Amino acid sequence: MTNDTDNNIKSMSCIEHNKSFKVICFTCNKLLCLRCSFNHIKDQPDHCEHSEHIDDIKQALKDISNNDNSENSVNNYDNNSNIDNISDKKQHSTFIESRIDSIWKSLKSSSERYQTLxxxxxxxxxxxxxxxxxxxxxxxxxxxxxxxxxxxxxxxxxxxxxxxxxxxxxxxxxxxxxxxxxxxxxxxxxxxxxxxxxxxxxxxxxxxxxxxxxxxxxxxxxxxxxxxxxxxxxxxxxxxxxxxxxxxxxxxxxxxxxxxxxxxxxFQPDRMTGERVYSFNDKSEHIFNIKV
Structure with missing residues (x-):
């Protein structure tokens, strides 16, 4: 178990600077130590907005959880969701906050389109x-x-x-x-x-x-x-x-x-115009109806 733990710790450390990873770049999906993050932003300035420190991420997750006094699940957000409240309070939302907000808006839009269609x-x-x-x-x-x-x-x-x-x-x-x-x-x-x-x-x-x-x-x-x-x-x-x-x-x-x-x-032909109709009493026995 100790070896596995040591390996996990090593895998979460920067080999170049021998520092623990503190930052994640969501654009290129890289884990970075603080020194690497500065170099990465210099090399990729457009990644700056998508690189976040673990402390900021933890605080954002805590804010999301604490914002709902009755429930601790993001699944209970409605149109006046906690995400919207958090977004209003912050100038820059974390990537996770933004994605949750974006996914929820997409779900709402898709649901409305589905119902309309x-x-x-x-x-x-x-x-x-x-x-x-x-x-x-x-x-x-x-x-x-x-x-x-x-x-x-x-x-x-x-x-x-x-x-x-x-x-x-x-x-x-x-x-x-x-x-x-x-x-x-x-x-x-x-x-x-x-x-x-x-x-x-x-x-x-x-x-x-x-x-x-x-x-x-x-x-x-x-x-x-x-x-x-x-x-x-x-x-x-x-x-x-x-x-x-x-x-x-x-x-x-x-x-x-x-x-x-x-x-x-x-077959009394009474349906034919001018045809003479012969009516017989069914109860009377005809003279020619001879039986052996």
């Missing part, structure tokens, strides 16, 4: 948030009627396609009945039964798919043919025409008429 940032943010919300509101207003019309058209297309499917089933039934009357009952369902069953998927039956198909089809017949495996695929509901006919005492006209009645009962 963040306030402007928030103001801009709020402005564009309000503008964005206004644009969203206007967008919804402009799109509302269009969306309502799209929904109506979608429902109309779905209803019409569904009705067309039932009418197509009636047409196919009539073809089969005519074939049976021509003694070709063995092949009566060949036109419809030869197609393979295709799974009923949302993609195959979606409205947009139907719209695309309708737009690309040159005629109703081509539309039905193109969608025979999807929209107009009746394999999953397929009932042998001969078995159906037996339920109506082998009378094709009764079978066909009852099918048309059931279709009309489900």
């Amino acid at each position: 963040t306030a402007k940032e928030n103001q801009i943010k709020q402005h564009f948030e309000q503008l964005h919300q206004h644009l969203i509101t206007e967008e919804h207003k402009l799109k509302k009627d269009i969306i309502d019309d799209i929904d109506k058209i979608t429902n109309e297309i779905n209803d019409n396609v569904n009705e067309l499917k039932h009418l197509n089933n009636i047409l196919n039934m009539n073809i089969n009945l005519m074939s049976m009357n021509d003694d070709h009952s063995n092949n009566s369902s060949s036109s419809n039964d030869g197609d393979s069953v295709v799974l009923d998927t949302t993609e195959q039956y979606s409205t947009i798919t139907s719209i695309i198909s309708i737009s690309s089809s040159s005629s109703l017949l081509s539309f039905i043919k193109d969608n025979r495996q999807t929209l107009f695929n009746d394999n999953n509901k397929k009932i042998n025409t001969k078995e159906q006919l037996e339920q109506y005492s082998n009378n094709p006209s009764l079978l066909l008429l009852d099918s048309i009645y059931k279709y009309n009962n489900q």
Whole structure:
């Protein structure tokens, strides 16, 4: 420990003059003895204001600490800080005093600029948030009627396609009945039964798919043919025409008429101007609704 202490003392002494350091030059960051300090100031006159004796530094630190009667920390200084009071009392502040004062003023200035800039940032943010919300509101207003019309058209297309499917089933039934009357009952369902069953998927039956198909089809017949495996695929509901006919005492006209009645009962075309509407009592049993 003694050797370390001696080394520390030697390191804090001037080798040239064998004197303890008493002065620090903050400009070139050198420790100087009194004799060296005189020579240094002669060589570097502009360093004079930044060269300070340790006794002056100690007194300045003491003044800073003692100036606050309640606290012993420089962190408690406010706008009427102790540093300002000390600076007012002294003609020349020490480097440490000046730096503390400069740092505090810089912090105050930076804080004020930061608060000003963040306030402007928030103001801009709020402005564009309000503008964005206004644009969203206007967008919804402009799109509302269009969306309502799209929904109506979608429902109309779905209803019409569904009705067309039932009418197509009636047409196919009539073809089969005519074939049976021509003694070709063995092949009566060949036109419809030869197609393979295709799974009923949302993609195959979606409205947009139907719209695309309708737009690309040159005629109703081509539309039905193109969608025979999807929209107009009746394999999953397929009932042998001969078995159906037996339920109506082998009378094709009764079978066909009852099918048309059931279709009309489900799709009463009262939305069409001038179309005759047939109303039936749901509680009454229709004569053609014969069950085995």
